[in-house]
Amino acid sequence: MLCLVPHLFPPARLVEAAAQDLRLPALEFLLARGTRLPCPAEGVEAALCGALGIERQQDWPLAPITLVADGGEPGGAYWLRADPVHLRVMRDRIVLADSELLALSREEADALAATVGRHFGAELDPLPLHPQRWYLRFAEAPRLATTPLSVAVGRDIEPLLPQGSDALAFRARLNELQMLLHEHPVNQAREARGELPVNSLWLWGGGRLPASSGKTPSLYAVDSEAQALAAFCGAQAHPPPAHPDARLMKTDGVIQLDALTPAGQAGDAYGWREALRGLEHHWFVPLRDLLRRIGPQGLHLVDPVNGMALHLRAGDAWRLWRRPRRLASLLS
DSSP: OEEEOTTSSOOHHHHHHHSTTOOOHHHHHHHHHSEEEEOOOSOHHHHHHHHTTOOOSSSOOHHHHHHHHTTOOOTTOEEEEEEEEOEEEOSSOEEEOOGGGTOOOHHHHHHHHHHHHHHHGGGSOOEEEETTEEEEEESSOOSOBOOOHHHHBTSBSGGGSOBSTTHHHHHHHHHHHHHHHHTOHHHHHHHHTTOOOOOEEEEEEEEOOOOOOOOOOOEEOOSHHHHHHHHHTTOOEEOOOSSOOHHHHTSOOEEEOOTTHHHHHHTOHHHHHHHHHHHIIIIIHHHHHHGGGOOTTOEEEEETTTTEEEEEOGGGGGOTTSOOOOHHHHHO
């Protein structure tokens, strides 16, 4: 079974602030008994694509897949997500805020997208099929490699901006776009209400609609990307169960647990600490008790944002010489 737990292995500064005196016996047991391994830090979307057998193109092709889920017709074109975002200027960096905080209305999204399209024409003409999910269409694929939202939120955007031969042209348009959006009536009204303005677009998930792999593992997740991927593969996405059970441990299912994500993205030590306490009670205690009954493929606890995984096998229950240590040292 694959269990995606974004921000389970956060940066050292968050661990130091949140976990120095935190004791979670079940998680400490699992971390001590299992095998820690590096994994790609390409985001939840990439991990889900890999689990569902969807191959990487220039990017992991989320854009055409979610476009279908949002009612669009991808045809043979190349599509990019161009999601409305708020870039927060810090003292020495620019950080991407969680786009969920924008809560754009349909009317706001349509007005902003129409202004962008009139200004840039075919060079940057977003299709706002959903207020928070906009799309760019290209007959030929731009030479770009992008960073998924699940990796970029809460981080300095400079090293995460589009890369590739066409990146400079796109960055120039995005810089011009920020000036265009600054005085937009929609943003002025939002700021007057104390809401975050939309001051940029985040480009990611480019590709042409791939062929379905035919892999349909059980998927337990609630976010829109997971729902779209499941529908594309002919599977059904279920809400994650409240806690694991023996039957689930023997399947090849995929579970996405997002409890740590809001605090992890915000660098909120207290929020991350409390969310980890919740996972301890609802997930890690049952997993510890079920460890001897895990199926032959084992259980993978994967943090696809920070690039670390914990592989657990049934035999790990008998590794008595691997004694738990303090959580802060196990997560470092």
